[in-house]
Amino acid sequence: MELLSNLAVGFAHVFQPGDFLMLVIGIIVGMAVSIMPGLGFVMGVVLALPFTYRMGIEPAIILLTAIYFSGTYGGAFTTILYRIPGEPSDVPLLWDGYVMARREGAAKPLGWALVAAFIGGLVSSVVMVVLAGPLTDIALKFSSEDYFAAIFFGLTTVVSLAGKSLINAVISLCLGLLIASVGVDSTYGASRFTFGVPLLRDGIELVPILVGMYGLGEVFKRLGQGLTLDRSQASGGRIKTYLPSLREIFRIRGAIVRSSVIGTLLGIVPGAGATITSFICYGTEKQYGKRKEKLGTGVPEGIVAPQIGSTASVAGHMMPMLTLGIPGSASTAVILAAFLLHGVQPGPMMLTDPSMRVVVYSIFASMFVSIIGMCLIGFFWIRIVVKVLSLPQSVLNTIVVLFCLVGAYAARNSLGDTWMIVVFGALGYLFEKFDFPIAPLVLGAILGPIGEQNFMRSMIVSHGSLGAFFQQPLSAALMAASFISVLYPLVKNNLALFRRRPA
Amino acid sequence: MRSSGVCPRGQQTLRAVEKDDDRRSVAVSHSPSPPAEKGGVRENATRVADGRERPGVQSDEPNGPEARTTWREILPYGISAIVAAWLYHVSDGFAESGMPGRIGPDAWPKIALGLMFFVSCLGMIKVWLKMRGTLAPTRANSDMQALNPPQLYPRLVWIAVLATVAYVWAWQVLGYFLSTILYSLVLMLIGRQRHPVVLLCGSVGFAVFFLFLFMKVVYVALPLGERPFSQVSLALMSLLGIR
Numbered sequence: 001m002e003l004l005s006n007l008a009v010g011f012a013h014v015f016q017p018g019d020f021l022m023l024v025i026g027i028i029v030g031m032a033v034s035i036m037p038g039l040g041f042v043m044g045v046v047l048a049l050p051f052t053y054r055m056g057i058e059p060a061i062i063l064l065t066a067i068y069f070s071g072t073y074g075g076a077f078t079t080i081l082y083r084i085p086g087e088p089s090d091v092p093l094l095w096d097g098y099v100m101a102r103r104e105g106a107a108k109p110l111g112w113a114l115v116a117a118f119i120g121g122l123v124s125s126v127v128m129v130v131l132a133g134p135l136t137d138i139a140l141k142f143s144s145e146d147y148f149a150a151i152f153f154g155l156t157t158v159v160s161l162a163g164k165s166l167i168n169a170v171i172s173l174c175l176g177l178l179i180a181s182v183g184v185d186s187t188y189g190a191s192r193f194t195f196g197v198p199l200l201r202d203g204i205e206l207v208p209i210l211v212g213m214y215g216l217g218e219v220f221k222r223l224g225q226g227l228t229l230d231r232s233q234a235s236g237g238r239i240k241t242y243l244p245s246l247r248e249i250f251r252i253r254g255a256i257v258r259s260s261v262i263g264t265l266l267g268i269v270p271g272a273g274a275t276i277t278s279f280i281c282y283g284t285e286k287q288y289g290k291r292k293e294k295l296g297t298g299v300p301e302g303i304v305a306p307q308i309g310s311t312a313s314v315a316g317h318m319m320p321m322l323t324l325g326i327p328g329s330a331s332t333a334v335i336l337a338a339f340l341l342h343g344v345q346p347g348p349m350m351l352t353d354p355s356m357r358v359v360v361y362s363i364f365a366s367m368f369v370s371i372i373g374m375c376l377i378g379f380f381w382i383r384i385v386v387k388v389l390s391l392p393q394s395v396l397n398t399i400v401v402l403f404c405l406v407g408a409y410a411a412r413n414s415l416g417d418t419w420m421i422v423v424f425g426a427l428g429y430l431f432e433k434f435d436f437p438i439a440p441l442v443l444g445a446i447l448g449p450i451g452e453q454n455f456m457r458s459m460i461v462s463h464g465s466l467g468a469f470f471q472q473p474l475s476a477a478l479m480a481a482s483f484i485s486v487l488y489p490l491v492k493n494n495l496a497l498f499r500r501r502p503a
Numbered sequence: 504m505r506s507s508g509v510c511p512r513g514q515q516t517l518r519a520v521e522k523d524d525d526r527r528s529v530a531v532s533h534s535p536s537p538p539a540e541k542g543g544v545r546e547n548a549t550r551v552a553d554g555r556e557r558p559g560v561q562s563d564e565p566n567g568p569e570a571r572t573t574w575r576e577i578l579p580y581g582i583s584a585i586v587a588a589w590l591y592h593v594s595d596g597f598a599e600s601g602m603p604g605r606i607g608p609d610a611w612p613k614i615a616l617g618l619m620f621f622v623s624c625l626g627m628i629k630v631w632l633k634m635r636g637t638l639a640p641t642r643a644n645s646d647m648q649a650l651n652p653p654q655l656y657p658r659l660v661w662i663a664v665l666a667t668v669a670y671v672w673a674w675q676v677l678g679y680f681l682s683t684i685l686y687s688l689v690l691m692l693i694g695r696q697r698h699p700v701v702l703l704c705g706s707v708g709f710a711v712f713f714l715f716l717f718m719k720v721v722y723v724a725l726p727l728g729e730r731p732f733s734q735v736s737l738a739l740m741s742l743l744g745i746r
Binding site: 047051054076165167168171174177178181185187188190192193211216219220221223224225226241393394395397399401402406409410413415418419422425426429430433434435436455456459460462467 | 511576578579580583587590593594597602605606607608610611612615616618619622623625626629639654655656657659660664666667670671674675679682686687690691693694696701705709713717721722723724725726
């Protein structure tokens with residue numbers, strides 16, 4: 001009952017003018033950026049981040065969450081209409097969504113994508129709201145060893161799931177941890193890696209890192225690729241959405257249930273982003289679905305499974321971020337950065353503090369409203385939203401860069417932050433060029449300080465003994481899971497590579 | 504992304520790509536340019552323009568494309584190992600701020616640096632093994648490859664980076680408005696926009712829009728520049744009703 005009353009208060013907050021306006025803007029921005037190939041919802045969240053400085057924390061997080069949610073749905077349009085995946089997580093939609101569109105017109109697969117996004121988002125949001133309380137109760141009992149182990153687990157799963165090369169991911173993570181250690185150390189007050197530069201004494205802010213790596217770096221990469229959009233593969237027919245009947249939806253209930261469960265559970269695992277969840281849901285359907293042999297020929301299951309997976313993963317990622325302060329994806333890392341910019345450390349204390357509890361339940365309520373809002377906009381105004389594709393890429397790139405640079409400046413009116421963003425933009429480009437994943441660096445930079453704090457505390461209390469992390473059952477289990485998550489793919493990949501040794 | 508047994512459709516695509524790549528690698532060695540790949544995103548036919556080698560292409564030249572690719576692959580690991588070693592040496596100085604007998608402020612950075620050095624060395628070894636032919640190169644899924652085409656114009660990127668550096672520097676001299684007009688023009692030209700109306704309206708329009716948005720709506724004081732350029736910024740601000 002307390003849960004429902006808290007949620008009711010949250011809904012009341014969401015429908016206040018300021019919060020509701022941010023929610024609507026977030027939905028539209030999220031859909032627009034995810035429709036544009038090469039932009040994506042991560043960049044949408046990153047570009048919006050500097051603007052949240054001047055807002056209250058509630059509208060800020062509502063804006064970013066709405067961008068995130070609608071971003072997982074918006075990419076489906078260009079995938080189905082033009083065979084251009086807006087996001088990597090939309091690639092499985094090509095295999096059935098585009099095929100169905102070529103055969104029957106785009107309206108039906110767009111309808112399936114809408115239904116899938118609605119169901120996936122709703123189910124995972126309900127699960128998240130129900131589990132938030134119990135997870136918070138567990139997290140409140142965490143010792144510093146448990147906290148460090150949880151962060152260690154989060155970082156190792158991100159590393160093991162990020163990109164093709166584990167080595168590159170580890171290097172990226174280490175760089176992120178080092179970037180976070182620039183400035184004054186919180187335990188001893190020692191200056192580290194400042195090299196006498198006053199700008200570095202306060203440490204490196206998160207906004208330049210995020211905006212530089214994801215925003216500027218991405219634009220530089222696209223300039224180098226010289227992309228132009230090829231719409232010659234358009235599926236044809238009018239751009240509209242036609243909803244499937246209840247009977248049709250009931251017929252594929254197995255796929256819906258499987259994908260909802262997988263999407264929500266995988267979303268909780270740090271590093272298992274929308275892309276991985278989408279592929280796994282499709283793959284599971286291909287192996288266990290009732291019509292598995294028909295997947296790839298334009299069947300609804302092939303659209304519903306990956307779409308549910310990617311939308312359901314959003315709420316899954318929000319849960320550890322809100323309850324433990326451990327972001328599960330790049331987008332939730334940016335949302336966590338928004339909390340930190342407002343002086344709030346996400347974690348179990350948020351639900352115990354009455355003023356912050358209202359904020360948390362407003363965010364929960366905004367997720368439900370976002371799901372409904374994005375479906376409504378997708379249904380009624382898709383033709384208008386898709387118009388963003390008519391913007392020339394050169395113009396779009398320029399807008400993004402200008403937003404990035406002035407957004408970073410706007411945070412503290414500091415030219416130093418703008419220079420930082422240029423440096424990280426160049427670094428982001430080099431990362432993309434040499435296939436180094438960015439997510440581990442970002443998570444390392446965000447979680448590094450809190451990880452170090454808990455590590456140092458544990459080591460000081462245990463007089464320098466690393467065994468402290470293996471003495472408690474929870475921390476021992478998390479540490480073991482961390483090592484398995486790193487060693488398993490390492491051993492598997494290297495065995496496979498050696499088996500494929502050329503003659 | 505390579506699927507690992509959980510995405511059979513992806514594996515089928517992967518196997519098809521492997522067969523395709525084998526055929527195409529033969530075609531590359533005998534034709535001036537590889538066939539363009541369909542995928543919803545049009546790519547330039549001269550894909551190897553940036554010197555990237557497609558897997559399986561053999562070269563007998565010591566300084567040929569394959570050797571250059573290998574050095575290019577080793578470079579980031581080499582730089583990362585050198586930086587890690589140097590910073591490790593720098594962090595020895597942090598221990599002075601600590602307490603005797605206790606873990607100091609150098610511990611955490613040293614753990615990260617030690618791991619970075621070790622893994623960078625592993626990376627160099629892996630590239631060396633690949634060069635010797637002990638490890639097979641990895642293949643990419645064609646659908647994911649369509650999302651991430653190769654870098655065809657790397658020089659343009661560095662021109663854009665230099666232009667961005669010049670832009671940020673120019674804020675203090677020319678002011679935000681004038682420097683944004685120039686920078687937008689340059690960036691759109693780099694992005695191969697050639698329509699004069701788009702260039703002119705875009706550059707001026709962006710400058711006005713961002714000035715208005717950030718100074719009037721968000722209340723951020725953007726740089727006005729030095730005289731006489733600051734007069735232009737002030738004139739525009741009074742026109743837009745910004746105090």
